[in-house]
Amino acid sequence: MELKNILETVLFFSQKPLTPKEIQGILESTASSSEEEGGKEFRKIKVDVIQGNLDSLREDFENGAKGYRLVCVAGAWQFVNRPEYAPWLRTLVGEASRPPRLSQPGLETLAIVAYRQPVTRAEIEQIRGVSVDGVMQTLLERGLIENAGRAEVVGRPMTYATTQQFLQYFGLSNLADLPAADELRRIPVTHPEALVTAEPSPAPSAVEAVISETGELKPPKA
Amino acid sequence: MELKNILETVLFFSQKPLTPKEIQGILESTASSSEEEGGKEFRKIKVDVIQGNLDSLREDFENGAKGYRLVCVAGAWQFVNRPEYAPWLRTLVGEASRPPRLSQPGLETLAIVAYRQPVTRAEIEQIRGVSVDGVMQTLLERGLIENAGRAEVVGRPMTYATTQQFLQYFGLSNLADLPAADELRRIPVTHPEALVTAEPSPAPSAVEAVISETGELKPPKA
């Protein structure tokens, strides 16, 4: 029995998207709990190997002529239909109660948060040139962005980052998947001056360091 | 777009088995409701034709090496797994992504931490009668226990307490919810001297004495 076939079958019958780590757990507990002989050889499969097999499986489906394909959204793997088949599925499952589309200000603000996270409200307003109070509220309520701690600058303003829900909403596998990410992340943003205290602060402008130097989208450690 | 692909996709996404008659209904309402051009050509498809395509699709899956196949039960079509793949699907359904079950040593150690917290490693070992290094590591990694400061006794050993996650794991609302186990709470342990004096006493190794009495609990070599 091939690992790839097992992965395909498990995903095929899963009710929710699965991460490679979760799949590893399934392989492991099947190997240790199953009374049958089957599966013992998949007891200790590395996550890398699972990931590799999933990538290969995705390729298989991309090249096939099927109405569905395998995708990784927010780190978890699942089958989704090809868009051409949407009309029949809409008939089958009924029109899902999708939230209304985002407004133009919403999309712009979200784009800034996505590429610049963790980002303060002031930084967003500097880029957009307008106040973003109402828009931020909407994005927070829809669970597309969330608080991501405070920036170590004057006033210690709240910073914001995108959520898992954001990735799911746009069908992105992870933040590295964002289109044209490199270009948009590297634009320097002028930050408020770092907070100068009597104490030697341990991380002066951690936010800036994280964004501009490594280009990684991780919130600075609190 | 081929009818066969549509049938496959619709069956794949359906939450219940579908009869050819039901599929005909889906094709028809998609053709008449959809604003898109797609699907118009499948407005008037005879049940016979659908049946024929389903038979052909079943053949395709029979010949393939996949972990699932298409079957018709009581006139309705659905995908089912091949029996060889049942162990993984059982795991998938049964425990989904739950972490592996705690071992007996894990449970015992956790019980001691729960009822005696904050508690030092030495105290746990006294009660359990065996070393708990590996077990403690596992419990810490799984987030069921955490460091809870240092005990004010010789050597200032680290103490441990249960976490919020521990409560969730066992479905408890708080620690007072733990089933009464007063006996466990009362098991005496020998404490090293408290750090009362500045003088470093040579620590009469009360703990050590207890451990070495019982510390021989190793399986004999075969």
Added chain:
Amino acid sequence: MGEYKVQFEVFEGPLDLLLYLVKKQEVDIYDVNLTKLATDFLDCIEAMSQLDLEVAGDFLVMASTLVYIKSRELLPSDQQVAVEAEPDDEDPKWELIRQLVEYKKFKDAAATFQSLEVAQEGVFPHSAAKIKFDQEPAAARATVSVFDLVSAVAAILKRVQARDQSSDIFADRWSVSEKIELLRQEITVRRTMRFSELFAEAASRVEIVVTFLATLELIRLKVLACAQSEAFGEIELSLAPDPSLEAGASLAAAHAAGESPSVTGLQETSAAGDSAQASGVPDHEENPAPRLS
């Protein structure tokens, strides 16, 4: 006028309006005629106020910046040189262009997000119907309850108690035959246990030795079967199949009792496998019919 009215409703803010005006000049942002841009912008503001529209503060701030830039552009060149000696980032003209370029990039990114959003509306994530097994899956095995914790407590207490008594009575506490009986009882109830568990509760070295001898004896008597799933792995002990019963019959009994077939030693694995195959085909659970719109 009417033209402006419509547009003001779609402009997000002064930068958006400026981008629109740059676009009308049909040049790259870097090559834009700032004097003309400022004039156009002020005209729009003027139109807004004539229409009695409330001009947002952001627009007014931008208007004053533009007036300042425009006035500098209009200075005679000899005076301009002195001013242009300032570093670029303090030059309001370049600051404005930098801001426009940056804003434009995010506006483009927003357009990308919008197309992703629209595309996602036609994407249905697949979720399989609930699988139903004839035989309940091993869910119980995966769940730990408070009772597990309580039994762990009981195990500790038992051991502590044994330890406390052991100093004077351990010597004659266990005989091999007693231990054989206890083990036989335990394995009958539990059907499998791990080798290490045999000794987990031992209170003394003597007890360990006695337990080990009892285990060997039970294996010799074919009451116990032992298996190791991998090299250096945990040894598993299980109740050996009763030769007086057909393997199938004992499995059938287990089924009748509502249990899943247990591991009963290596000898029976094929039988267990067969039975799982027979009952391993899931049915899709009956769900309400899909809405056919």
